[in-house]
Amino acid sequence: MRKRLVAGNWKMYKTPSEARKWFRDLTVNLPQTQAEPALLVPFTHLPYAAEILEGHGVYWGAQDVSAHSEGAYTGEVSAKMLADLACKYTIVGHSERRSYHAETDALVAEKARRLLEQGITPILCVGEPLEIREAGGHVEYTLRQLEGSLQGVSPASPQHLVIAYEPVWAIGTGKTATPEDAEAMHRAIRGWLEGRYGSDFAWQMRILYGGSVKPENAAALFAQPNIDGGLVGGASLKLEDYIKLLTA
Numbered sequence: 016m017r018k019r020l021v022a023g024n025w026k027m028y029k030t031p032s033e034a035r036k037w038f039r040d041l042t043v044n045l046p047q048t049q050a051e052p053a054l055l056v057p058f059t060h061l062p063y064a065a066e067i068l069e070g071h072g073v074y075w076g077a078q079d080v081s082a083h084s085e086g087a088y089t090g091e092v093s094a095k096m097l098a099d100l101a102c103k104y105t106i107v108g109h110s111e112r113r114s115y116h117a118e119t120d121a122l123v124a125e126k127a128r129r130l131l132e133q134g135i136t137p138i139l140c141v142g143e144p145l146e147i148r149e150a151g152g153h154v155e156y157t158l159r160q161l162e163g164s165l166q167g168v169s170p171a172s173p174q175h176l177v178i179a180y181e182p183v184w185a186i187g188t189g190k191t192a193t194p195e196d197a198e199a200m201h202r203a204i205r206g207w208l209e210g211r212y213g214s215d216f217a218w219q220m221r222i223l224y225g226g227s228v229k230p231e232n233a234a235a236l237f238a239q240p241n242i243d244g245g246l247v248g249g250a251s252l253k254l255e256d257y258i259k260l261l262t263a
């Protein structure tokens with residue numbers, strides 16, 4: 016049985032002080048839920064997450080990591096540093112990193128390997144742009160991206176790797192994939208993972224949907240058999256909405 020993961024990607028929003036208050040408010044208002052809550056926040060917020068969320072059943076992590084283990088890499092943050100702040104998850108290969116920072120599949124795979132070396136679970140993002148979807152090449156495109164981004168990535172258990180399918184055209188646009196379209200892609204991804212890691216392993220891995228997930232559409236998406244939760248941007252910034260997603 017796969018435990019649903021509701022991962023909030025805060026992107027570059029909120030100050031550390033705002034985050035500290037938000038984390039406290041969440042611990043006080045946390046609903047009874049079968050879902051696992053996780054927050055992927057800016058690096059500057061992580062010490063507060065570690066201090067406040069610890070012991071509440073809420074997990075935290077970063078939105079990116081260096082592909083290097085250590086060294087003279089000004090501005091970068093290593094997986095070891097994230098592990099020291101008890102990060103359970105960290106996003107790699109988000110489409111915003113791929114497009115604004117020209118991150119390649121090979122680089123994303125490097126980053127995922129650095130995280131696994133430190134016991135942090137990568138949430139590895141894949142997904143097609145609009146023109147590929149319109150041309151009907153979305154499955155092929157996404158599976159090719161998955162293959163490139165998982166080169167040499169060998170998680171010790173199915174819980175140590177999470178895939179997030181995020182169609183680029185649905186991110187921050189208010190346009191969501193229909194539950195049926197999202198499910199079709201998730202099924203294709205799981206099929207590919209079976210070939211790569213074996214059926215039992217792939218069956219236990221979680222595949223999240225991301226792209227304009229909101230309290231109003233979450234239940235229908237999460238009800239799909241191969242959708243194991245969400246990677247949520249905008250709606251994870253508002254405490255009330257995030258709480259609704261945990262109980263969707």
Ligand SMILES: O=C[C@H](O)COP(=O)(O)O
Nearest residue numbers: 024186187226227248249
């Ligand atoms: O990582 C999250 C995605 O980019 C989705 O963002 P969104 O929920 O604001 O569309």
